[in-house]
């Protein structure tokens with residue numbers, strides 16, 4: 001699929017078929033995530049694949065907007081490893097956000113559906129996900145991407161273009 005087609009066609013998917021994702025597709029999504037740009041090419045990301053139903057249950061108890069895990073075969077926790085940072089500060093957040101967007105676009109291009117569920121900067125969710133996934137202290141969870149084969153028709157593309165948001169040279 002062409003990049004622009006994936007960008008314009010991607011929408012959040014929150015209902016999934018009871019069908020496993022092929023390992024090759026999971027690998028491709030992770031390759032896409034790790035192809036993202038990052039500050040000074042620091043690539044601070046780490047990914048935790050979660051497919052255990054008991055983990056999904058625990059996450060749904062602490063995350064008010066992750067009910068779609070009930071039908072999902074897989075969730076990918078995108079984390080930033082502070083020991084891999086070259087630029088101190090909050091660049092890991094930007095780097096891992098780029099990786100997360102690549103993951104979402106790759107899922108869509110592969111015929112899957114996905115949704116970004118927010119973890120950072122919600123302290124309670126960060127703490128809970130760190131516990132559930134046994135993250136070391138230097139690894140911070142940013143986003144949980146829930147992914148699977150869409151159940152039912154995909155949401156239609158959304159046109160969000162707003163010409164008045166564009167400014168030439170000065171506001």
Ligand SMILES: Cc1cc2nc3c(=O)[nH]c(=O)nc-3n(C[C@H](O)[C@H](O)[C@H](O)COP(=O)(O)O)c2cc1C
Nearest residue numbers: 010011012013014065066115116117118119155158
């Ligand atoms: C930082 C961030 C956090 C989000 N958190 C959640 C979430 O916790 N649960 C959820 O269902 N969707 C979540 N979303 C998805 C947004 O609701 C969705 O992207 C937005 O409504 C636009 O819809 P679209 O993705 O279909 O284009 C999140 C998206 C972002 C970028």
